[in-house]
Amino acid sequence: MVLINIQEIAAMSIEHPLCKLVAYATPLALALISQPAFAHAHLKSEVPAAKSVVSAAPSVIKLKFSEGVEPKFSGVSISGPKNVPVKLSQPTVDPQDNSRLLISVQGPMPAGQYRVNWHAVSVDGHKTKGDYSFSLK
Template sequence: MSRSHLIAKIIAPMVAGLISTAAFAHPSLLSSAPTDKSQITAPKTIELKFSETLVTQFSGANLIMTGMPGMPGHGEMKINANVSGAGDGKTMTITPNSPLAAGNYRVDWRAVSSDTHPVTGQITFEVK
């Protein structure tokens, strides 16, 4: 066997492995604004940045108010918000339909990329 055939035999499986790994990459949350567990003034938008380009028709988020100052028995309440993708394809933007009141919030997100496997997660923050 020639040296070039031997090199090809060694490199071909490595290249195939790299290609298949890239094809099955799941999106992961890289950053959020506001950041998880932060205390902030009411944001006009919430941005989630992912590692992969999202398939927007299968990705989304819910904004939930989980607590309100002075109301210890306050149950969870879904906040009306628009969810959209940004131009880079990797950013999800949540825009509340009205300003957020003081309280605790959670964003439950679902991200789907080209591998079609959904990945879910959440961030929390407090509006002062």
């Protein structure tokens, strides 16, 4: 077992391997510990819900994130049966809640399986993306 005395460490030159290790490891450890402060906008809920079966075509897609999002840098696309894209409006945020992205559906949606692909940039500038699906009967 190796025991290191604090006085011995203080007397070591910066060229000593242990000092170099401490000098490089400390900032790295601090950066890893502080990462949660730089959160990302994670999708918390969606309408229509993931894996749901809806009986009527939605007029608006609603995506709720864990933090505020920038609509100018966020986006959504929907593809339906046979991979046909659905026409959508530009995303906006709910005036009462900037963590809720709203996208109006402007094109027809026949019955079938739909995939929603989204990307969001949070107000702190971090980008996230994902997808989910739902069915329309």
